[in-house]
Each structure stands twice: as structure tokens, then as C-alpha cells.
Amino acid sequence: MTALDPAVDSLARARRQFAWTSTAERVADAVREEVVEGRLLPGARLPEQRLCTALGVSRNTVREAMSQLVAERVLMREPHRGVFVARPDREAVRDVYRARRLIEPAAVRAGEAADDTRVAAVRRAVDEGRDAAENGRWDDLASANQHFHRALVALAGSPRLDQQMALLLAEMRLVFHRMPGVREFHEPYLTQNARICALLEAGERDAAADAVAEYLRAAEEHLLRDYPS
Numbered sequence: 158m159t160a161l162d163p164a165v166d167s168l169a170r171a172r173r174q175f176a177w178t179s180t181a182e183r184v185a186d187a188v189r190e191e192v193v194e195g196r197l198l199p200g201a202r203l204p205e206q207r208l209c210t211a212l213g214v215s216r217n218t219v220r221e222a223m224s225q226l227v228a229e230r231v232l233m234r235e236p237h238r239g240v241f242v243a244r245p246d247r248e249a250v251r252d253v254y255r256a257r258r259l260i261e262p263a264a265v266r267a268g269e270a271a272d273d274t275r276v277a278a279v280r281r282a283v284d285e286g287r288d289a290a291e292n293g294r295w296d297d298l299a300s301a302n303q304h305f306h307r308a309l310v311a312l313a314g315s316p317r318l319d320q321q322m323a324l325l326l327a328e329m330r331l332v333f334h335r336m337p338g339v340r341e342f343h344e345p346y347l348t349q350n351a352r353i354c355a356l357l358e359a360g361e362r363d364a365a366a367d368a369v370a371e372y373l374r375a376a377e378e379h380l381l382r383d384y385p386s
Contacts, residue, residue, distance in 0.1 A: 261310060
């Protein structure tokens, strides 16, 4: 078994979504989700034929999807070697946080779809993170944190923002893989996630948005302090 096998198996399960309407964009979404969920790691090589077989699509479709993900900085293409999962540098970290500071607090403060159902999704992500931490499942804790921030942006009710957040979360997961410890980075933020969720449940959206902005500022500082050059 190789490091790539769990991601390929997951992609094969995602194949059911494509049916007869498979497109490069759907393939790109499926591969990006493997990055977000931490099953594709920085530096992993993505052989075209394995992806074609797993997803049941043509080589041209896979190539088009890979080109899209290279443009998104989720993958990188190396001449004569192939396509690899990207390794974000320090400037990429800074730029991702620039975007997140614009998107996440605004979605919390002014999101038009912040109803009980979407706030409940934020609470589920908090509970998911607590359960993962209590059982020592640190990679699952990292995934739960991704789900928390995705749920915050979903409060806006905008498919375009949801898509943009998917791109940012894919880059963030690659950033997290380069940090010295998953537990050490993510566990301290569980309390802040719960606080933000409680403010949302109480209808205190301005306070929740301010807390998200401060959270992101502190997280960026934390990352850059320990991030490899």
C-alpha cells in the first residue's frame, strides 16, 4: 500500500457522483476535496492513469482538471516529471490569510443565509472537533477545523463564496501538513471555535465576526512563527 492509495480509493467512491455527466470541473472538485480532507499530501505525485481508472474518466478530462488545479495553486506541474500536490511557501500563507480575513468575518457579520440550519452546521463542526480531540484523532481534528470554517462561509448563502472557500481550504490543508504538529496547532483553537459558535447561536453576529477576525490574525501569526522557509 502506498501513501496515495487512500486518496485513490476515496476518489473511486466519488466516481458514483459523475454517472454519465462527468466533467473536468467535477474531477477537479473531487481531487481538491481529497486535499481538503488531508488524504493527498504535499509533494505527492498524481499519476494520470490511476486517476483515470479511479474516476472512470478519460485522460483528457483528467488533464483538464489537473490544469485547473495547477492554476488554483493546489497542484504544481514539473517538466518531464508530472503533476504533484503543491507545497505552499510563506508568501502563499500570507496571501491565503489576506483572502480569509476578507471573506470569513463578512460572511459571519452579514451573511444572508445565517438561519438555524446553517448555524447548526457550525455547531456540528465544533462537536466533531471536540470528539476528535477527546479520542486522540488529530488528523480528524484538522478536518473538523476545516469544516468549521467552511460552515462559517456557508452563512453567506453564496455558491461562489463556497467555491472560493474550497480553494482556500485546500491550500490551508497543505499548509497544515508542513507544520511540526497537528495537535499542537489545532487543539488550542477548539475553545475559540466553540466561543464563535455560541455567539452565533445567541444572535451576536457582530461579536462573532470580530472574534473570527482576531482568530485569523492570531492563527496567521502562529503559522508563520513555525512555518518552514
